[in-house]
Amino acid sequence: MSPRLPVARRLTRQVRPVPAEAAGSPSRTVPVISVRGVRKSYGVGEAAVHALRGPDDPAGGGPLGVSVDVEQGDFVAVMGSSGSGKSTLMNILGCLDVPTSGRYLLDGIDVGHLDEHQLSLVRNRKIGFIFQSFNLVPRTTALAQVELPLAYAGVRAAERRRRAVAALSMVGLGDRLDHRPNELSGGQQQRVAVARALVTSPAMLLADEPTGNLDSRSTDEVLAMVDRLNAAGRTVVLITHEDEVARHAKRVLRLVDGRIVSDVRQGPVAGPPPVFAGAEPVVGAVASGGGR
Amino acid sequence: MLWQVLRMAAGGLAANKVRSALTMLGVLIGVAAVILLLAVGNGSSQAVKDSITSLGTNSLTVSSSGGGFGARSSGASTTKQLTLKDAKALATSEDAPDIKSVAPVVSSSGTAVYQGTEYTVNSIIGTYPAYFETTNSRVAKGDYFSNDDVLNARKVAVIGSTTAQELFGTVDPVDKTVVIGGTPFTVRGVLAEKGSTGVNDADDVVIAPLPTVQNAFTGFGSLNQIVVQARSADVTSAAQSEITQVLMGTHGIKDSSSVDFRVSSQESLLSARQSTDKTFTVLLGAVAAISLLVGGIGITNIMLVTVTERTREIGIRKAIGAPKGVILGQFLAESTLLSVLGAGLGVLVGVVGSHFTIVGIKPVIIPESVAGAFGIAVAIGLFFGSYPANRAASLRPIEALRHE
Numbered sequence A: 001m002s003p004r005l006p007v008a009r010r011l012t013r014q015v016r017p018v019p020a021e022a023a024g025s026p027s028r029t030v031p032v033i034s035v036r037g038v039r040k041s042y043g044v045g046e047a048a049v050h051a052l053r054g055p056d057d058p059a060g061g062g063p064l065g066v067s068v069d070v071e072q073g074d075f076v077a078v079m080g081s082s083g084s085g086k087s088t089l090m091n092i093l094g095c096l097d098v099p100t101s102g103r104y105l106l107d108g109i110d111v112g113h114l115d116e117h118q119l120s121l122v123r124n125r126k127i128g129f130i131f132q133s134f135n136l137v138p139r140t141t142a143l144a145q146v147e148l149p150l151a152y153a154g155v156r157a158a159e160r161r162r163r164a165v166a167a168l169s170m171v172g173l174g175d176r177l178d179h180r181p182n183e184l185s186g187g188q189q190q191r192v193a194v195a196r197a198l199v200t201s202p203a204m205l206l207a208d209e210p211t212g213n214l215d216s217r218s219t220d221e222v223l224a225m226v227d228r229l230n231a232a233g234r235t236v237v238l239i240t241h242e243d244e245v246a247r248h249a250k251r252v253l254r255l256v257d258g259r260i261v262s263d264v265r266q267g268p269v270a271g272p273p274p275v276f277a278g279a280e281p282v283v284g285a286v287a288s289g290g291g292r
Numbered sequence B: 001m002l003w004q005v006l007r008m009a010a011g012g013l014a015a016n017k018v019r020s021a022l023t024m025l026g027v028l029i030g031v032a033a034v035i036l037l038l039a040v041g042n043g044s045s046q047a048v049k050d051s052i053t054s055l056g057t058n059s060l061t062v063s064s065s066g067g068g069f070g071a072r073s074s075g076a077s078t079t080k081q082l083t084l085k086d087a088k089a090l091a092t093s094e095d096a097p098d099i100k101s102v103a104p105v106v107s108s109s110g111t112a113v114y115q116g117t118e119y120t121v122n123s124i125i126g127t128y129p130a131y132f133e134t135t136n137s138r139v140a141k142g143d144y145f146s147n148d149d150v151l152n153a154r155k156v157a158v159i160g161s162t163t164a165q166e167l168f169g170t171v172d173p174v175d176k177t178v179v180i181g182g183t184p185f186t187v188r189g190v191l192a193e194k195g196s197t198g199v200n201d202a203d204d205v206v207i208a209p210l211p212t213v214q215n216a217f218t219g220f221g222s223l224n225q226i227v228v229q230a231r232s233a234d235v236t237s238a239a240q241s242e243i244t245q246v247l248m249g250t251h252g253i254k255d256s257s258s259v260d261f262r263v264s265s266q267e268s269l270l271s272a273r274q275s276t277d278k279t280f281t282v283l284l285g286a287v288a289a290i291s292l293l294v295g296g297i298g299i300t301n302i303m304l305v306t307v308t309e310r311t312r313e314i315g316i317r318k319a320i321g322a323p324k325g326v327i328l329g330q331f332l333a334e335s336t337l338l339s340v341l342g343a344g345l346g347v348l349v350g351v352v353g354s355h356f357t358i359v360g361i362k363p364v365i366i367p368e369s370v371a372g373a374f375g376i377a378v379a380i381g382l383f384f385g386s387y388p389a390n391r392a393a394s395l396r397p398i399e400a401l402r403h404e
């Protein structure tokens, strides 16, 4: 991704957030995420489940699909009841799944045109994904776990180790390098997952209920980290059920039955997230290399 | 990079030690079976070859072709048995420069007794001293009997090692007297061990002067065989035709297609035995190949189970950016490592095992079988491992992650 000029960013900020379902609104910069008329359905015919459908065509046709743009540096919370299609949307954003129809542009590139190998590069370089269920590789130490994305990126062993240790220290697990997932608490596992997601310095952090399985203290720790990453310029999209968590976001999307029903801005795209508590500049250690 | 892939594969295998070990055992047994069974087949044909050549490569055996049949049934001429006259004709003929020596042979069997020990000797042979050299029979103890013994029809004998063992045990048989079929024989010498040729024990034998045996057992009629020694192994076929010429003369036969005797060389015997041995080896090899295939199916099965079990892990790896090639490589490395280790151990077991005598046969390893079995096992590992590995690597991340 090309680094944007501060000027350009300020300009973007002045543009009012695009009305969610109005596709193709003029914007001078390319949004990081641009979803255009995306639909996702499972099954066929009468029994089909439309996990993502968007508004119905006023002309009486079928569903138009979901459209939404996310600016560079934004912090978006996605809320909605169970089964409303949040995870479905997130998986498409993370290039883990493909939409039934519609286009998804990441940094202006249509992901649908990428081949298998290019997709793996995108997942590796541009996206850090945090799962609700941690999804750590079993029987693998925290250090090796965090080194994995770097290994896939072809980083050399010494450099890999240095960056993995830095990332783990940043999430407060500098003393748990050799622990395997089954030797870590849930909160610690999620922090390893966060370290793994940010070790490659991706421009975009996608988190599907990252705090869903955590107690309030671990929740606060993980959120503080996400806040710091966003303050350092990373784009964050996060799914949550809790208003408490959504307070951290600059923008809140609500989904009902595969449709975006509300889009509320809580803070400006530029600048720190609303609840950013700490002024600690620790973030720099790992995150400063970002913006690629 | 390669080292890292190998370490990762070893880690994957170590995660499930019992399963990996059992799979490896399957390959091990397959490879070891191929090597060992082929070695046994090869060893047995080698043994036959050795024992046949030990009878002398330049010796020819003349025997009567038995009762009249075919063309001769109409004519007045009946089959003439081999006689001492034939042997003398061969020995003295001017037209047979390639014949070195001639030994007429009569054979019988009978019971030998020594100080109360009774033993039925497989074959009692009456012949001339030339027989010993022609058939490669050497004495280990004592001496051969001489032409003088033959002329005087002395009751002396040279006995085989098995016969000596059965009758005398640890006692030295030389100069002892053994009674065979009521006739007392003085033992002159004991033959060196020759080993068995399939069913017949070549060491269970008593060899005595021709007239003595004729007198005591067979009577002075026809001979069973005439054993002829050619001057060298190269002229056996020349000697063979000379024998045919001479005997056609003595038997009064004009047409070479209606001869009433057979001249066979050890070579013809050898090739006949070798062809049966080849069948035997091929059969053994087929059995072994099947067990190797079963080992290969074991690898496929285990890799399928492993991949299914680790589908979620594959999903995680793909979600953090693992390219298809890396995942493919990881599983291929595991199945290859499994088959290389299994096959390597199998080669080890096969080679060590072939140092032992199996069902009386000393196995002789065929080098090609070692390389072949190893190569095939590894190829099977690669081939059968690549199917599950490819299936795993082609999954979409979300499909793999949702896998239960």
Ligand SMILES: Nc1ncnc2c1ncn2[C@@H]1O[C@H](COP(=O)(O)OP(=O)(O)OP(=O)(O)O)[C@@H](O)[C@H]1O
Pocket (backbone or CB within 6 Å): A042, A043, A049, A050, A051, A080, A081, A082, A083, A084, A085, A086, A087, A088, A089
């Ligand atoms: N693989 C699938 N096959 C069939 N239907 C599916 C599949 N995945 C999701 N769905 C359906 O799509 C709809 C949206 O699912 P999704 O996982 O996006 O919900 P969600 O908003 O993430 O819910 P939650 O908050 O419970 O995680 C649901 O009705 C679900 O049943």
Ligand SMILES: [Mg+2]
Pocket (backbone or CB within 6 Å): A086, A087, A088
């Ligand atoms: Mg969900």
